Amino acid sequence: MIDSVKSRVTRSLVLSPDFAELSRARRFVAEVAADAGFGEARSFDITLLASEAAANAIEHAPVKGGVEIKALLYPDRLEIQVKGPGEFQTPDRLNEQRTRGLGLPLMAKLSDHLALYSAPEGGTLLSLTFYREGHRRARAESPLPPSLLELFETSDRLEAVFEAMPEGFAIFDDDLRCVYLNDAMADHDGRPRAKLLGSLMSLPESGEPLLLSIFEAANAEGAEVSRELRHPQVDMWSEVSVIPFAGGYALFSRDITDRRKNEEIIRQRSLLLDLSSEAIFAWELDGPIRYWNSGAERLYGYRAEEAIGRGSRELLGTVFPRSLAHLESALRQHAVWRGELLHTGRSGRSITVEARLQLIDAGGVQLVLETNRDITERKHAEQAEEVLRESEERYRVLAEENERLYRQQLDIAEKLQFALLNIPSEIGRVRVGHLYRSATEAARVGGDFYDVYEVKGGLVCMLVGDVAGHGIEAARTATLVKDVVHAFTHQSVRPQEVLRRTNALLVEKELPGFVTLFLGVLDSDTGELRYASAGHPNPFLRRANGEIQILGSGSAPLGIHSEATWKPGREELAAGDLLLLYTDGVTEVRRDGEFFGEKRLQSLLKRKRISVERLPHLVLDQVLAFSGGDLKDDVAVLALSLIGESGAAKPKPAFVQERLLK
């Protein structure tokens, strides 16, 4: 034996985990086999089996792991060892027995000896031995058995593979009689192996019907079925997979006790954690969320069953103050990290949290317990103040300029107006028409404002507002309100909430006068329009069939009472529906003491064909005709319509296509 080892010659080759490497592996092994004096046919066998073993190792290698092929040449034999960093996936191979995966049976058939070892440092080593001519042991030649059952009866080499497996493995015949089981399987069951062998499939106590149901499910599916089972005798949990094959079933049992026990601990603690109003959840370092309390459900809008199992970063779109790597290294070093994180909730709302992350060791699993307090409101106030400061600064400069260059006021005003009214004619499925005309007296710019823009998630925001007063001062406030609303809609897409925040800010900053505002948020995919109005004239909704609705939710203007709240309204829009938003400069224009009024506006909408681009001009024409060309107030009109599917060309009717083909 010692002599044999002494006279050993070793050659090796390392492959990256890529099937494209297989041809290189084969060239290497073919060369070794030829050098060792094996004949052409035997060299083919050796190359084939080495290639199979390498393919298996590559298939189950983690992304970074290398696969090593070692050729050990002894005086009497050649041993090929294939070492992979992953587990040898016997279950897959078996499952493939019916469709693919002939690798293992080929190895058992064509090698003189086959062995499988679990490397102590992790990974798997598969050893194939080929005796040299003359040294070869006599072996009965038999064709490959058609079923796994017969394969087991005739191949003790294959059995050796299963003996070495860390997983429990058993074979049952069609009558669910156990014909084979390995030691690990007997350990899982808790009863002696000899007693189980040949007996009917059974599990003590409550486990039995459950196990039977797995066999039934596997039989019905005709494919592998896995369930988690508890074995009360030995106080362990296992994941049981049953794979049907011709003539019986294979059963694998994987020990998952540690994982289940950790879950149990977490479940017990969760009752306490659920009492907390803070969002508390736990995730495995580099792994999924394992716990999610009711505070987290409330804050983020995901139920526990939706959140558990997913990565917290993916689920919440976490934005880190520095980087994830930095946070992780801080966690590993100090076990605790505190700071602010930015998350996105289910509704798309940005949530700023004051987070406390703690690294805990839960029975060998590194869990991060994350406790988050919602400080979004505080953050919003800070951000809004920043917007306000910037806006104020911009217009302070502008106002100074204005004072100094009083005579150029008209130019400045025009520039302001341009900035106010720069709106695209189409956003996604929404087409936009708009018009602004200032009062004919006094300054040419007024306090009317409007905007249409897109926020994340394909939502289209539309707003029309009116600041009491005229001139640069009113225009300044108008732009400021528009900026603030803009900033808030990027944080919340609930219109009533945006109004509430804007109002609080206006009251706090003691801006002169008040502001009326209509804000709508339209999901152009679903057609859902959510809106809220702060004392603004009610917009009209003209359905594709000509029916006209008034979007009313009358309430107080902004900037008067700090505690004011607004009710949300909701409508479903379909393709062809049209919205008309306007300011009171339209309806309150007078002739001999009579208002232009909503009725005249409505009758305009009764026309059969209305172009969204033309409508605002049509409104202005009517208003000017009514007032005799005189405007006492600014006029702003905004029209929006929802067009068909992404505006794509409609398919031509079938008969047209047929004709085109001819």
Add this chain to the structure above:
Amino acid sequence: MDLSVSLYETIPVLHVDGDIDMATASELSAAVKSHSGSYHSPLLIDLSACPFLDSGGLNVLLQAVRQMGGRSWLGVIGANRNLHRVFEIVGLTSDPRFKLLDDLSELRD
């Protein structure tokens, strides 16, 4: 491995040039699927320029044979002796829907 297709009368012939292993078996599988004809029509695979075929390739052939219905069959042309042996081991040669041919001239009979 390179694949090309020709027609022998009305029968599609897949010509394999190179090794069939886990890296290339899916390509062969796709070609077999797209050229498997109707219920009664056979398919030919020319392995005369294929020195090596692993379990991935064997499975493609086994699958193809299993899916042959009616009077259709799979013919393998020009496979070397080593491949013949492997076909026998996995039981392909005992299936009446699988035929081993030395060359196309055998089809004339």
